[in-house]
Amino acid sequence: MSRRHATLLASTLLLIGMLCALVLVRVPYAELSPGPTVNTLGEHAGDPVLNIEDEDQRTYRTTGHLNMTTVRVTSADYRMGLVEAMYGWFKDDAAVVPRETLYPDGKTAEQAEEENAEEFSQSQESAKVAALKELGLKVPTRTVVASVVKGSPAQGTLKAGDVIKAVDGSPVRQPGDVAELVTEHEPGEDVVFTVVPVKTAEAAEKAGDDPAEGDTREVTVTTAAADDDQRAIVGIQAGTAHTFPVAVDIKLADVGGPSAGLMFALGIVDKLSPTDLTGGAFVAGTGTIDGEGQVGPIGGVTMKTRAAKAAGASYFLTPEANCPAAAKSGPDGLTLVKVTSMDDAMDALEQIREDRTDDLPRCAAG
Template sequence: MLASTLMLIALLCAGVLIQVPYSEMTPGPTVNTLGDHDGEPVLHISGHKTYPTTGHLNMTTVRVTSADYNMNLVQAVYGWLAHDSKIVPHETLYPDGQTEEQSTQENAEEFSQSQESAKVAALKELDIPVKSWVIVESVLKNSPAVGRLHAGDVIKAVDGTSVKQPQDVAELVTKHKPGENVVFTVVPAKEQAAAEKDGKEATRTQQVTIITKKADDGDRAIVGIQAGTDHTFPFTVDIKLADVGGPSAGLMFALGIYDKLTPGSLTGGTFVAGTGTIDDSGTVGPIGGIQMKTVGARAKGAQYFLTPKDNCAAAARDVPEGLTLVKVDTIDDALNSLEDIREGKTADLPRCATKG
């Protein structure tokens, strides 16, 4: 018995000392997009009529261990056995040696973009016009575009061809061979910002010629920019939620905005939670940590969980008791399901399954 006890102690000590390349995910906070957080509304709309709401449309989050956290074997085994945690390879959360600072910055950028897309998707669903244009989102270091184009510049045309979507820019640039000139017609970022402040449209453009170079991953021509989309909204929609990052709250923000801008209640007073990215057209995309989000939502009282179609199979493998997973692929799907929920037609809901 003494030998067995000593062996067990030795194994436990070894487990504590042995570090493993894993990280942990656990349920994070869940916040009602229709309510308040830290004493102020999550969604604040001014310049347009709003309506009172009831119920919950909760966005959900996941907590993860930090980039410099060193997990030992005992912690990993405990996490694998626990229902409310998930152990994943460290590189899943922090690819290519990403630091904590880099991860925080990336999450903040994705969160900001998700807010913009949520606003656009909600207003488009309500047939409220939103002005959009293509911009330089970022300029890569040591690229031909450095000093020539700047983040926030509005791209009107490439080689005289008008651009309507960010992908148009790449398509026009890659028609060239490396070493050839490509001409951008742009409104400088400062002039665009000044025009927006005055409520006007910037009209003065300038042409910028850049010599393309060969991409590191192939023979295509590039100039070294990331194109994106910017918007002007007809009224103010502020989303205030500190210490949250990533793009996965997009769907729930869009639904919250829609609910506040329309009479009645989307949920009929029911506790609905969910997750999912959203793009300007209202398409819902998959996210990470789905099982941790369903656990966190149910712990707060959620009865229904709006689940991106591509996350359904994983979520359905371990559904918290009392929670119904509702499959959604677009904001229209979500709105239709919410109508069924508030009218009590729950048998009609598209539910998640482990297959299909």
């Protein structure tokens, strides 16, 4: 073999080796892309997304769309190749981001899935509360034991669902009060909880009474020290439970996170209100929502606007904090409407169905 041929062969082998390395090298990145959109007024997988299961509550015909939007993301246990990441950086319909922005603190795929499922469940509860309040209905709330840590001081004394009325005689009005009152103690001291047992609360709720007015009992729990900072803890997570005057079931599989809250709330109002909110228009959107109707920002807004446009949406309800990013790369032909609350969204829908769209508060690029 001549020196020229040997050099050519060595160069070829080196190039092949470098290409193989590029394919095999894994990088700490993840990819986002537009996900499916679902009309909250319609069906998904053969079932209504919003099902009003109440014989005493009238529902109304709806038209148009109120689509919630999603983002596809690579899973927590997926390891992206260097070539794949480089290709993703040049794609218009995807975004490659540092993996830690989606899965901080080294979360496993299982942990990320559990967290998304919990956030999705909480967003449904908040959407129901915001929607029913928008309709002028009262939604009684109460602070409850949301969960009990296995092996903690509270195990066997407090149960998930117990209504917490007071701690050491001080009234509890919201979940944050519980931790605040418990941490006034030193580890090893006793804390006295005044609770309505879960079975008593459930019985009162079925009878149509305020479940917090059932028979109370006092439970004494000896605090322990937290592993991280030695503050006093009892090993419970306090949360909020609601008594809904209308039974609303939200069914949407394979979706996680809190970002569909706003669109769920609007869908509920549309089904329970004689006013056809969209007037037949195709409206999509995103945003978290709390029980008071305040709309919060979400992640992946550029992917969601593209998904909405591809599905046929003409308007996209956008949380104010997401407006600059959405406006910077939003698809042509999709009107980005800025909202900060349920009231903003309701006003925007009124303008859309009455064809007064010139007055819509639109997103502007930052």
